[in-house]
Amino acid sequence: MSRRARPSFTGRFAGVAVGAWAAISLLAGASLMVSHWTVLPKPDVDDPAFTEQLNGLRTAQDDQQWVVVHVLYSRCSCSQRVFDHLFDEQRPAGAHERILLVEADPAIERRAAARGFSVKIVTRAELKNEFHIEAAPMLIVIDPQGSVRYAGGYTDRKQGFEFRDTAIVKALADGGDPAELPLFGCGVSEELQQALDPFRLKYG
């Protein structure tokens, strides 16, 4: 009977260390990926409180007009792409657009002002408690009668190249009923961030 030689102390230590590394890496990797692949929750558009809060964003100029609300999170890279899209590209004429910005960011505010966007700053808690929204970026379209006709994502797939917001608004204005796109991006509320990033690697 041949007996396999016992590994040395350093060998055993290395084995334990690599094992720990493997476990931590797996957990960390999974934790990072969770937030990427999860379809984020959307608010209940039939909730009167939700509709009421959104209509509160209307101004006098918006009366009897379609209103587009962009819910964006200053610390979310997915929202950053939406900012770039809004500020750098030609916006559709006649659209009354508002930005509901979670957590203030002077640079964003300056860019928004320069492009003529009206910006309302809210906290993460206010977004959840008042607007019942927990994730961003989210596109919301309200018809002239004050009904929420669209609440969803901007692209067909996660961070897709083509933003569908202008097409969605036009379709609605033309009497269509475009399907709501899945919502990918960042968790904003404390509860959602905890669920998506239990080890606080992304939102820490």
Add this chain to the structure above:
Amino acid sequence: MGDTMPVRDTIKRWLVLPSHISEREREYLNRLNRVGLAFFALHVPVFVCIAWLNGTGPLSAFFLTVGVLLGPAMAYARFENPRAVARIYGMAAMLMGGLLVHVGQGPVQIEMHFYFFALLAMLAVYGNPSVILTAAATVTAHHLVLWWLLPSSVFNYDAPLWVVLVHAAFVVLESIATVYVARSFFDNVIGLEIIVRERTAQLDQRNGQMRRVLDHVQEGLLTIDADGVVSPEVSRSVARLFGPLTSGTSFADLLERADPRAAFAFSNGYEQAVSGVLPIDVAIDQLPTEVKVDDRVLSLDYVPLASSDQEPVLEGMLIVTTDVTDERERMRLEREQTEVVRVFDHIAQDRAGFVEFFREASQLVKGITSDATGCVGTLKRDLHTLKGNAMLFDLASVFEWCHAMEDRLANEGVRPTADERNELAAVWTRLSDEVTVILGDRTDNLEVEPSAFEALLSAALRPAPSHVVAGMIADLKLEPTRVRLQRIAEQARGIARRLGKGEIEVRINDGDVRLDPRRWRAFWSSFVHVIRNSVDHGLESSEERVEAGKDGPGCVTIGTHLDGDRFIVRVEDDGRGVNWQRVRERAQTLGLDVSTQALVQEALFSDGVSTAGMLSEFSGRGIGMGALRDACQRLDGTIEIRSRVPHGTTVDFIFPSQIATVQPHELLEAA
């Protein structure tokens, strides 16, 4: 159950490498691991750049990538087993892929997933399926953890289950293909040394088993190639019998150690077989079948290893040597016993004849075994005479020794060696001991016929003069030629039977002659040669006699008579007659003068001239007649031959009558 085991074994064989890591593999893996670590280290700046460009946090990208790099770095630094390091690399590769997806998030985040498949394929360079499996297992574990953390995250884009399964199927398919490639790479490149070693070990094991067989068979088994070189795999008996083998030793070399003549014969015969000069079977028939090694006798059997073509070419040979010493010894003892029985028979049938043969043969044996430098002609005749008489008296051992020595003398011109002479002497001594036991001391008994006894008694009672009675008493020691001729007749019949000529007729005309047996002993001893010639060369076979229109069996007439002042001993047969033309031609090739018929007849008694077409065990060497002529001339005799083809031959041995008659004073002196 019975079918699942082979499948499981096959899968295991594909997935699990041999446990031993060869130096070649270790060197390769160490080099690859070194390159791999550098490759992983390069991910740090690359991922930081991507994160910076992509706005996904270069600092976190730095720490995350370094964190992943820690695993392979520790394994490389601390693990002794390079395969274990490679497995950690397999895991690290998948983690790096995940990091790229994270830091590369954006419009091309989906495309970043291709890096997983690229890395999985790259891992094939390790030639180790377990590295691929570790990577695949990492991906699986990753998804399980995702599912554990947030089940919906596995079904991204709200994908249904089948989409997730398709996603997994691609990984499984690539893993299977990569495992196949990796294992093939190991078998044919990295692990070739191990495979060769394993195959070599299997061959060694098989050879070992064959070795055990070869070591325990009694026969010597060996094979030789076309050059006659012995292959290394031989049975132990070969080394035991022939001595140690070295590389390149030929079978002829082995034989040379024991028997140079056998070695020479083998070399010649085998060369003829290989070169195709002779058909393989014919050439093998000429190879030595027995060889004596030290005190052992080996039989040699040959099995040709020839190509399977229509005209087979000898490519080698299996040689089986069998130690037949014991068998030969047993046969020798049996033959000796048979010889003793035959001696006893001959003594019982013709005591005087056997005693006389034995005395004459003893003289011949003495001459052959003691004289190593005498006249070759005399030696040949003595051997031939001894051989012929030994055959007539069924002394096979003596016959064989004489035949062998005569063969060498005739074919190679080599005189009997001291060993051969000693062997013959030993054989004869053994026979002498047996004969002495049978005969006792009564070898000189005088046998008196009743008629001679009555005549002598009558003469004594008359009374006859004393010198007459003395003469009659002395005359008792003379031998009637009738007795001698009867003995020769019986020998002639025996020769005919041995030659397959069936029963022949032998007639005797003794002429009521009596001769001094001592004076005529040498002549009668050589006389057997002319009898053999008549039976062997003169008389035809039954079929030939029928074709020649001759009725009945062949007939030989032998007789003695007084013809005036001549005493004649005659041998007459009704055979085919002497082919004088053949005798003439043979004599001419020997450089003899054959210008007259008398000289042709004279040539018939020269050594090497024979009337035979081919050699037989009885005659054909052209030596016997020479010996007979010498014996005849010593008695002042001459020989006359009359022959008519195809009616027969008559040979007269003519002596002066005085030599055949005995004077009373001679008898008295002898008495």
